[in-house]
Amino acid sequence: MDSILVTGNGPLNGQIPIAGAKNACLTLMPATLLSEEPLTLTNAPRLSDIKTMTALLQSLGAEVSSLQDGQVLAMSSHDLTSQTADYEIVRKMRASNLVLGPLLARFGQAVxxxxxxxxxxxxxxxxxxxxxxxxxxxxxxxxxYLHANAPGGLKGAVHEMRFASVGATENIVMAATLAKGTTVLKNAAREPEIVDLVECLRKMGAQISGEGTSTIEIQGVDRLHGATHQVVTDRIELGTYMLAPAMCGGEVELLGGRMALVESFAAKLDAAGVQVEETPKGLKVARKNGRVNAVDVVTEPFPGFPTDLQAQMMALMCTAEGTSVLEERIFENRFMHAPELVRMGANIEVHGGTATVTGVERLKGAPVMATDLRASVSLILAGMAAEGETTVSRVYHLDRGYEHVVRKLEGVGAKIERIKGQ
Known part of the structure; x- marks a missing residue:
């Protein structure tokens, strides 16, 4: 099993290109099931999760071709052979459930x-x-298995969700595009990935308004046609790499970054003493003076602080001046990286959904183990800012959400290498 060896190496300088959004691409890919005509996605990230979704679509009979070194996905669902998404593929990735709405809308059934x-x-x-x-x-x-049927076809309705779930919003919106009549979805999630999905569906002929707000209205149409769509920038990868110069010092420009994608996160960095400014090419990030200041964080649905940046933010707070409190309100069990950071000398106390972090002057390198995707990269960031060597094991999680992480960090001066497992 591979591991990543990181050695603290001082300030970072240079540019990091930000990939297309994993979570957006995983939502856009099932949209091909809504039409017989081709759907082409550009700026696709090259990740193992994209391969898993590709395998799932192909198992249904869709044609999926990876072009231009994986950055273009050409898909067609003109001749599907199955409406069953098998456990052996779905179990690998939660986003697989996003085939449910499209299959049900187009064929009236799905398993x-x-x-x-x-x-x-x-x-x-x-x-x-x-x-x-x-x-x-x-x-x-x-x-x-969920056995879903709509023998007379789906029909528009007014529905208010109990929680602003991103995945549920995406599934319902896709299903409603081919439903008879008008659907009004209340308490909808507002994430940029949903806005991106709606923009793509609109190119395919869908009639949708209200994306980016808590109420989305969908007027069903008889059919959708093909389209070409560019995947939005990955705001989680963007936020992750914004933390690299915040932790290590220096100045890094994130190519393709946009402030609108990370406003709440950038506001916390500013309060901590990290400068973020827009440039013609993206976002430039630099630590202002010395150690950062401790800031409190509460994870919330967009436009609040993203749960997927909580682990990385905790790594920054480990060396901040003062004590910070991080409250996780989206997912349970999302502090599994805390004990690994403690192994590096961090001072962290976890009680339920709250972690209290008292900053120390410097972390120390240690062997640590990644427990999930975002924990993986938080430990890498911590290792880059630590004294000595840090070995992060079980980094297969990393390949699900970050493409070429070693190459990108090496490019701005980090001392990092991937060690192949035996």
């Missing part, structure tokens, strides 16, 4: 495994089901 063995009511798959049932679907859970 989709619960992702990762999750039960309805445990993580918000129940919100997907409630929304699709509001559109007239009949959904039954049997043997770990």
């Amino acid at each position: 989709v495994s619960l992702p990762g063995g999750c039960a309805i009511g445990a993580r918000p798959m129940d919100l997907h089901v409630e929304g699709l049932e509001a559109l007239g679907a009949e959904i039954e859970l049997k043997d770990g």
Whole structure:
């Protein structure tokens, strides 16, 4: 199993190109199921999760070609052979459940495994089901699979979600594009990835308004056509690399970055003593003076502070001046990186969904283990700012969400290498 060796090496300087958004691309890919005509995505990230979604679409009979070194995905669902998303593929990635709405809308039926063995009511798959049932679907859970039918087709409805779930919003919006009549989705998620999905669906002929707000209105159409769409910049990768100069010093420009994608995050960096400014090419980040200041963080749905940047922000707070409190309100068990940071000399106390971090002057390199995707990169950032060597094991998580992480960080002066497993 591969690991990553990081040695603290001082300030960083240069440019890092930011890839297309993983979470946006994973949502856009199932949109091909809504039409017989081709859908082409540009600026696609080159990640293992994209390969998993490709395998899932191909298992349904879709054609998916990876072009231009993986940055262009050419897809066609003109001749699908199945409406069943098998557990062996779905279990690898939660976003696989996003084929449910499109299949149901176009074919009136779908059989989709619960992702990762999750039960309805445990993580918000129940919100997907409630929304699709509001559109007239009949959904039954049997043997770990959702069996969905809409014999007379889906019908527009007014539906208010109990929680602003990103995935449920995406599934319901896609399903409603081919429903008869008008759907009004209230308490919808507002993330940039949803805005990106709607822009793509509109290019395919969908009639949608209100994206980026908490109420989205969809007027169903008889069919959707093909389109070409550029995947939006990955705001989580952007935020992650914004933290590199914040932790190590120096000045780094993030190519393709936009302030609108990370406003709440950038505001916290500013309060901590990190300068963020827009440039013609992206965002430039530099630490203002000495150690950063401790700031409190509460994770919230967009436009609040992203849960997917909480682990990386904790790494920054480990060497901040003062004590910070990080409260996780989106996902449970999202502080598994804290014990690994403690191994590096951090002072962290976790109580339920709250972590209290008292900054130390310098972290010390140590062998640590990644527990998930964002934890992986938080430990790499910590290692870059630590004294001595840090070995991060179980980095296969990293390949799901960050392309060429070693190359990108090496390019701005980090001392980092990937060690191949035996």
